[in-house]
Amino acid sequence: MTDPELTVTGGAGGVDARYDDLGMLATHSSDVAAFLLSASKESHGALADADVLASALLNPAGVARFEAALLAALDGPRGLTALAAGFGTQAAALRTAVAAYRVTDEAQAEALESLRWTIGNILGSQPLTIVPLLAALGLPIAAYQLAGGEIDWERLITDHPGIVDTIVGVAPGLVNGLGIPTEDVAAAARLLGAFYPDGTGEVVDRGLDIDPRTAQPPQGFGDLMRTLDYRNGQSQANQPDQIDVRLVQHADGSSGYIVDIPGTKAWGPPGEFSPFLNDLGTNVHVMGGETTARQAAIGEALRRAGAGPDDPVMLIGHSQGGMVAAQAAHDTGNGNFDFNVTHVVTAGSPIGMTDVPDNVQVLSLENSHDIVPHLDAADNRDRANHTTVTFDSQTGSIGNNHGTNTVYTPAADALDRSDDPSVAAYRNSAGAFFGSPGSTVQTKVYELTRVP
Known part of the structure; x- marks a missing residue:
């Protein structure tokens, strides 16, 4: 099988990392400038040194030459003072450039978000404007169908998943135009979340899993994704949520915990209490940036597995699982998830709005034909600690384009061969x-349910 073509943004080789490098260069330049200025100041004292001035009585010409040479070395066009000023100017210029680049990047993202919101607000407050818009969009489609063409809607939306970004991005403004104050996608999700009671998570131990896919320590990204795919398959629709916690122990005594978190399995309507933590309601709450009962239950499972507050933890999630993983990583910084999350891996998860701390490394796999990563209408930010790997795998099916086994495991295998x-x-x-x-792994399975 041919590897899918991978496009990598962010991470150690990304734009933000280069901004960080420029910022570090600015800091070093400032340090050099301060050192040179200090040396220049100290050296200027030699011009008025008592011994030097006293020696002028014996050799006035020699002292004059010495003072002239020292002044040139200190205050001449190529002297220490000029060098210090040059490094100081360079530091200021670098900091200004980095700030300008970052402001420009943020402004572009905010401008797009604002444009979508404005369009939605117009449609919500002036509903008649939707008539010419729908006509403009519908005429080419109607003409194509009148000519005998058949539209494959599933193929259309997976070929152009930006349609989802636009629809989701317009929605908050539309709601606001209808008279319900809504600033952005997260605020809209919080409004909808009021109809999905989050309840409290309960955890049941289901013992050890000795399946071959969980019995060996992972050797790469492909192995990580295969185990996540296996757990995804064990977590059945409209059955209690199921996760696993893997303890990887090394011969030198070090260890790490891996948590596999499947995606959404229950799709109940709003207004009904659901006992399933992996349901649509959790999606809505996480999209709103909220700490969920599912996240709390995962924390309890980690505690039962023996993880302490200092043990390194990797959270791996597909779809909703990746959203919960990213939110848990965010919450390590505010006390809502008391574990040392050092790494996150997501597959097909919309986490562009989640602010993960700088000390957490995130790797996001996204199929460019998977519509699910577009459900937050936000691209992943190019940050030094967030690497996004995009690839093209078009199966023609919304479900298969989102599958861990159909597209994300092959992409993870290809990632193992990436340099x-x-x-x-x-x-x-x-x-x-x-x-x-000499390393070993032990996998414990936990069942999670919601109670009122």
């Missing part, structure tokens, strides 16, 4: 979770 610097840096930082000579 991209961001991918290599992520893997090198995650040694606690990958197999090494």
Whole structure:
């Protein structure tokens, strides 16, 4: 099978990392400028040194030459003072450039979000404007169908998943135009979340899993995704949520915990209490940036598996599972998830709005024909700690384009063969979770349910 073509953004080789490098260069330049200024100030004292001035009585010409040479070395066009000023100017210029680049990047994202919101607000407050818009959109489609063409709607939306970004991005403004104050996608999700009681998570131990896919420490991204796919298959629709916690132990005594978190399995309507934590309601709450009962239950499972507050933890999730993983990583910084999450891996998850702390490394796999990563209408930010790997796998099916076995496992296998610097840096930082000579793994399974 031919490897899908991978496009890598962010991470150690990304734009934000280069901004960080420029910022570090600015800091070093400032340090050099301060050192040179200090040396210049101290050296200026030699011009008025008592011994030097006293020696002028014996050799006035020699002292004059010495003072002239020292002044030139200190205050001449190529002297220490000029060098210090040059490094200081360079530091200021670098900091200004980095700030300008970052402001521009943020402004572009905010401008697109604002444009979508405005369009939605107009449609909500002036509903008649939707008539010419629908006509403009519908005429080409109607003409194509009148000519005998048949439209494959599933293929259309998976070929152009940006349609989803637009629809989701317009929705908050539309709601606001209808008279319900709504600023953005997260705020709209929080409004909808009021109709989905989150309840409290309960955890039941289901013992050890000795399946071959869980019995060996992972050797790479492909192995990580295969185990996630296996757990995804064990978590059945409209059955209690199921996750696993894997303890990888190394011969040198070090260890790491891996949590596999499947995606959505229950799709109940709003207004009904659901006992399933992996349901649509959890999606809505996480999209709103909220800490969920599912996240709390995962924390309890980690505690039961023996994880302490300092043990390194990797959270791996597909779809909703990746959303919950990213939110849990975010919450490590505010006390809502008391574990040392160092790494996150997501597959087909919309996490562009989730702000993960700088000390957590995130790797996101996204099929460019998978519509699910577009459900937050936000691209993943190019950050030094967030590597996004995009690939093209068009099966023609919304479900298969989102599948862990159909597209994400082959992409993860291809990632193991990648020499991209961001991918290599992520893997090198995650040694606690990958197999090494003499390492072992133990996998515990936990069932999660929601109670009122």
